[in-house]
Amino acid sequence: xxxxxxxxxxxxxxxxxxxxxxxxxxxxxxxxxxxxxxxxxxxxxxxxxxxxxxxxxxxxxxxxxxxxxxxxxxxxxxxxxxxxxxxxxxxxxxxxxxxxxxxxxxxxxxxxxxxxxxxxxxxxxxxxxxxxxxxxxxxxxxxxxxxxxxxxxxxxxxxxxxxxxxxxxxxxxxxxxxxxxxxxxxxxxxxxxxxxx
Numbered sequence: 001x002x003x004x005x006x007x008x009x010x011x012x013x014x015x016x017x018x019x020x021x022x023x024x025x026x027x028x029x030x031x032x033x034x035x036x037x038x039x040x041x042x043x044x045x046x047x048x049x050x051x052x053x054x055x056x057x058x059x060x061x062x063x064x065x066x067x068x069x070x071x072x073x074x075x076x077x078x079x080x081x082x083x084x085x086x087x088x089x090x091x092x093x094x095x096x097x098x099x100x101x102x103x104x105x106x107x108x109x110x111x112x113x114x115x116x117x118x119x120x121x122x123x124x125x126x127x128x129x130x131x132x133x134x135x136x137x138x139x140x141x142x143x144x145x146x147x148x149x150x151x152x153x154x155x156x157x158x159x160x161x162x163x164x165x166x167x168x169x170x171x172x173x174x175x176x177x178x179x180x181x182x183x184x185x186x187x188x189x190x191x192x193x194x195x196x197x
Contacts (some may be wrong), residue, residue: 036092041071055080064097065089127177131170136178 043064050073051063058080066086079191080086082092118191128137159165 036068036090037098038069040068043067043071047073051076051080057087058086061089061093061097062086065093126182131174131177133174133177135172137181140178140182 047067048060048063051067052058052060054077055063063086065088066079067073070076070079076086099109128134156168159168
């Protein structure tokens with residue numbers, strides 16, 4: 001009987017030593033795990049931005065906290081769709097990850113990745129420049145002829161080749177962007193004329 005106890009104790013010691021030796025957590029990760037109650041996953045600012053773009057009413061800190069738990073954009077998105085909200089992070093979260101500044105240039109705090117310059121440039125880029133519509137905007141403003149409503153979006157004709165379908169989609173996007181720009185300018189002029197009177 002004494003030999004069985006010795007074998008069990010030796011086995012337990014070996015398992016504990018093996019876990020300790022293969023654990024590759026840094027001291028910062030261990031302190032984060034201890035204070036949060038779970039081991040935080042590696043996340044990027046792009047992951048937070050993707051979810052915040054889909055659900056702008058959810059605070060970025062709530063999104064980041066849930067992503068630290070799940071490490072997966074889909075799981076966090078599904079949780080928002082099922083519940084309609086994400087739990088607020090506990091106070092220990094703000095000790096490790098200070099509140100993020102709100103705005104397009106917000107970056108992850110220490111311990112996470114920072115936003116890339118391409119992501120901030122992309123968010124500052126207008127649709128006109130993204131889709132290279134500067135020439136068409138200039139020609140539309142010169143002619144002052146509004147785009148007809150039947151030409152905006154509308155039903156697409158199924159083209160034979162993928163290249164033609166892609167060109168058709170690009171053209172429809174361009175028409176929708178230009179029409180939205182015209183509506184916005186008309187609304188701004190209406191507001192300006194209303195403010196003058």
